[in-house]
């Protein structure tokens with residue numbers, strides 16, 4: 001395969017990058033100093049070996065524990081449950097939350113065959129049994145799968161006498177947390193509702 005077409009096809013595998021954008025990126029890259037392509041390639045190449053999951057919250061990190069879990073100044077008795085690692089960055093950008101996180105790795109979706117055993121729910125329960133947790137704040141997407149996930153988690157966590165709340169629905173239904181407006185997300189965190 002032509003190396004240019006091959007590079008375009010590889011970049012087009014990214015979400016929201018179509019063939020057109022991929023081709024723009026590659027043609028731009030070929031006008032730069034060759035070192036630029038080498039640097040970009042090298043940075044991508046080292047990801048699979050250098051990146052791992054935080055042993056507490058399962059976000060992506062290059063250390064045993066992520067900087068948030070390792071920070072002893074964070075409030076340790078509240079865990080915010082999110083679907084993906086990038087949701088943490090978004091919530092952190094609001095400055096409205098000072099606890100720790102737990103990355104589920106998706107949401108319950110019978111249609112796509114994703115059940116509780118496919119999410120990091122056992123790992124969450126393990127944390128609840130070992131740490132002194134008083135509140136679980138659910139920051140899953142406000143869609144059907146997020147609703148099902150919230151109801152399921154509230155059902156299994158409430159008997160442990162831990163308060164379960166969910167971020168308020170200031171966020172329009174169907175919006176992914178990652179793409180929510182920061183102000184709206186801050187209000188949703190502050191106005192969280194008991195489940």
Ligand SMILES: [Zn+2]
Nearest residue numbers: 054057066069
């Ligand atoms: Zn962590």
